[in-house]
Amino acid sequence: MRLLPLIASAIVTTALVFTLDIQLKLGNAKAPRLGYFLSPQHGFWKNAEKVNANFDASIVANELQGNVDVYVDDRLVPHIYAEYDQDAYFVQGYLHAKFRLWQMDFETRVASGRLSEIAGADKLPIDRMFRRLGMVYGAEKTEANINETNPNMKATVDAYTAGVNAYIKQLDPSDIPFEFKLMNYAPEDWTPKKTYLFLMFMSYDLTGRSASVDLQMTNTRDYLGYDLFDKLYTNNQDSLDPIIPKGTVYEKPSIVPVKPVNADSAYLHKVNSLAFNTVEMPEAPDKNNGSNNWAVAGSKTKSGRPILSSDPHLGLNLPSLWYEMQITTPTHSTYGASFPGSPAVIIGFNDSLAWGVTNAGRDVLDYYEIKFKDTTENEYWFNGAWKATSKRTEVIKVKDSLDVVENIAMTHWGPTMFDAHYQNTQSNGRNLAVQWTAHRISTGVETFYLLNRAKNYDDYLHAISLWTCPGQNFVLATKSGDIAIKQQGSFVARWERQGDFIMPGEDTSFQWQGIIPGNENPMIKNPERGFVSSANQKSTDISYPYYLGAASAFPLYRGISVNMHLNKMSQITAEDMQALQTNNYNAFAATARPALMKYIQVDKLSTDAKRMVNEMTNWDLYNNVNAKGITCFKIIWDSVEQAVWGDELGGSAIPLLKPEAYVLLDQMLKDTNWSIADDIRTKNIVEDLKTQVTLGVEKATEKLLSLEKENKLEWSLFKATRVMHLTKTPALSRMNLPIGGGVNIINATTENHGPSWRMVVHLTDEIEAYGLYPGGQSGNPGSPYYDTFVNYWAEGKYYRLLFLSKEKLKQSERTKWHIQFQKINS
């Protein structure tokens, strides 16, 4: 034996194995364990799917009550035919896991504040935020309630869970999804709680902006004073075209919320002194989380049958939030987009009707300021006495580090989000408890379960009556000819401005005075105008007896555009509805451009500025892929806003809310001498709107010239729409897509946000449906089905959806594979 070389060689070999078995640094992130990751029998190579893969399979599962046949079509959409309802959800869970397991794990980790566990201490701020906001608290309450009171929903979620776990159980460690290998962790069992956490995350995504906005509104009000605040953040929307047509007469409200007598002083406030620390705010849900939906009655269509359209606007991600499928059992046959993580179809249609949702945008989350007796936070002042808190302990595991423990003081309002232990740039040292309808028991799963089976308008009404949070506008069209829309959710009966700002929490005077009864929520059925629609605008005009929330939560112009087009249309076909969903008309610019032109002093402009203004005026008002005029318009408008608001808001140490575009536009249209136009930083000059607008154009021109140099004046090049992988890894994403649209546009595609599922359903005898989402049925970046629909989606094209009986589908030439699920011993 040659001892020295042996030892030396053994050490080198061991050291190399060790080095290749740990996560080295790669830029700011951690690399995968290279030896493992590159091993062709263990690592990522195993996830490189054959492009002509065969998805036929035969699966035995003793959880099943009967047999289930799944036929998979050429777009990898599964069509489930089950003999028993629960079996269908078992198979749905199995298929979600088979194609989307990593995203299901990741999204529920985000929701429950468990990212640090896999990604390390960097993720602690976001984990702590979600824990303190009460995400796990809310999910646990819903789970406990369903377990106790709703055996059918419990069985449904249990069957779904069993399906997910049946897939995980048979998964060889070398076959786990790609991202687990990349981030170096392993799948864990699914639980019903994760399903509720996922739905909790949707509540956060669609109503959680208030958790940031209420703080910003409070700080902005304190900075400007209430009177100026109320001018710049006015709740008047002159051009509103509400979901329920103007002039509708509402019943007398059953709750009349009363504004506390001391509200003006104790709540609306004079100026406070501000001192801010510097901890970053976590990212709030996207302001553009919204959607379009509409249904046109037979009186407006060529066929005489209703057509329903729905396109929810959410973050554009890969793997997509949505997964298409058909579920057919003896009780129902339903097709549509499902959420990996939840049973049933979320937006879709069955053989009797179609439904879609848009976000209601109503404020259902408020902060109350808490006075604790001492730093133990064991007691807080309420109604003239010290009231005891309870403590909720949440343990955050942190990779390569010690656990972090959150002891959250629970008040009767809800969890204490901000206190001495947790502050951010906007919370300003306050102790704040959160009251949020999402903390209450949710029966959302049942709404979709029932909608999947609904046969008519009454079934639809019953199904959505169970919906609590996030509030949605549920649109309906039935084969029998009904169309309807109802805004449904647990909405707080508020007095004007209640909950826009942080509220005093020391007594009952600012508490919620009730939840609006479901039958008083805005709704309309078979209206004379022949269509119903929603695009996140305010649901009603001011004659509705309840306060809807701050106007900044309700975008104006998409709704105007949808209704303008639908009003004009007749003899409508499914193709017309597709064209409308992808329509790029800019209703905001249609009003704002002439207003701008009124104030631009063209003779004072430089040659370049004149050229840019010309580009803007010659534009056809469509945000099309190649348009340069929209880029000029956008940059000029932003720059004018900056010129007008910059002086009022620029002096604050913390970022304040920017007033909505309609505030400036309405002012420009009124053509009055407007004191706010004056730049308060220039002491001896009084600027008017003309000066400010012209100045804005010159500033914009500098930016436009540099964009022109980079060849980025064309709208799609400037906007650079992308569909990002959930880890934000560019190599796994689709960047720089050639697509038009944008904010205020029906085709609401912005940089990383937009129509996440487009669906058009024509309710003819044999349902004629079209749809697609910007992703692909497989969540595996190594599959050709990973991003199959993205190009088509960007082009504004649609797939005809296959919605057929088992016998017909088996014969279809688009059916490619058969996955058989069998009960044991059959």
Next chain:
Amino acid sequence: MKYIVSIFLSGLLTYAVGIYGNLPWWSFVITNLLIAIALPMKPAQSFVAGALGVGSLWAGLAFGIDAANNHILATKVAKILPMGGSYIVLIFATASIGALLGGLASLTGSFVRARKA
């Protein structure tokens, strides 16, 4: 002959222990070591045999998988790692790591029975 058999055995056993997803990815280090002990050769020869055994297996597997996948995943991974998005570089890197470790394992084994010079 011993040389050819070593290469072949190294590749074969690496593949065999790789089938079991529960075993660690570096299990071939042990099998290479044992082969080199069982079939003693000069250290340099052992190194090359071990490197060729694992390296060619990994190259072959990666190449085959990549071709059947139309380079979809390898192109993405070669951007993450970063290798300029080149699947060829990634296959080469995969094979090199396998070869280097396989070779070192065999080299170590060869010293167990090698006589003093």
